[in-house]
Amino acid sequence: MILQIRRFLLFFTLFVFLLPQDMTYAYGWGYKKNTDHTVPDVGKYGDIIKDYNAYYADHSGEKNIYVTFDNGYEQGYTDAILDILKKEKVPATFFVTGHYVESAPELIQRMANEGHIIGNHSYTHPDFTTMSKQTIKKELDTLEKAVQEITNTDYQMQYLRPPRGTFNDNTLKWSSELGYIHVFWSIAFKDWHTEGQKGWKYAYKEVMDQIHPGAILLLHAVSSDNAEALEQIIKDLKEQGYTFKSLDDLVIKDQLPHFMNW
Template identity: 70%
Template structure:
């Protein structure tokens, strides 16, 4: 596979998230943003995702949305986010790293105890496209063991690749290891903790891009997200959207056999 160099020129025409000026053996996940409340265009990625059962959205056309959060470190807002999710009875998936599990075991336990899903974001957050299959396996297994040690969830089946970098090989390897990639169809720059712009910014970014079937990527380090979340859920409910779990989206016949212990 040819190397991909993500540059500012690419960012201007095909927005990418988590990735800036990276040279790697893979692709940086991205899509063409729109504000017409329809699925964004993902180009050549569509065929690759279909081949390995990966998801970036719910294509059913139903007004379902899926909240997902990436957690690499804690800024003090996750409890607030969990409080809102509990109050509004909304499920979410939290993709955590080893550092997060080590530093915030009580929060990980709370996520699971309150019915949320823990997803695998790797132990050390490496670029999967430049490491071996064995190294990737160890990253995923170490994170799974860490989560099992602090919570009741001992089986992780959803994977979000670090920095959104992937290629056909990493999709294949993760599928063999029993994981499905979960990308996203709605996101914005929310992880820069020194550049928060207020809850209305987060609210408007999501409402401008919202569409039926959206998998929404947020970061719990954002004070904007924490303050906007309850308002966002209330407004989307008013517009007829239902908040679903990834388990509602993923059909069992699409899960890798390794998930069922048939390795």
């Protein structure tokens, strides 16, 4: 009996030791929702991402908002969203997939023409935590090349939102080594089910209840609720003293003190 236990413990130890570290665990991004208009608590995730050039909010205390969209496929609302952003002079970041790029090239071109950031959401939307660094690189490179071909430029994609918000230390480390900045979020809600839309007032209330200085707002462009609520959200937040800024503004502001030794 003792010999059997020893053999089992030896086998278990070898199994854990030999199991690839990037395959052993995964985190799914999340935060503790509040209506206090303060940056939400992200628990241990804040400690995990701090060493990997990753963001989920602007912690300066300034009343800035960073609008981001996840675009996995086109549902017919992005043109209207772009119209509103142009009218209100609001910059945004669109995290796109390979399916979106291939199926809606004219919208990719419009995003680029109108000065929005096109972010990398991977080509096939896989779980990065089950992949090697080289396979992740292929996903990101393939998406970037597709955007470059559409825009006829050498567009360099800088920002990454991992598929499903799934990550671990390796995916954070490898993506950073590949030149990407992870962008998570501090405001989101269940808006992606196209058959379960609840009306524009639902989207409006979700954003306004959770809004806080430095928010990185995640919206899905497939949502009719979001498309219909967006203009009112922008106008009312401007009235509250918020300023809509680009992710570039956040990253440059965050890095300047380090470069200038302030």
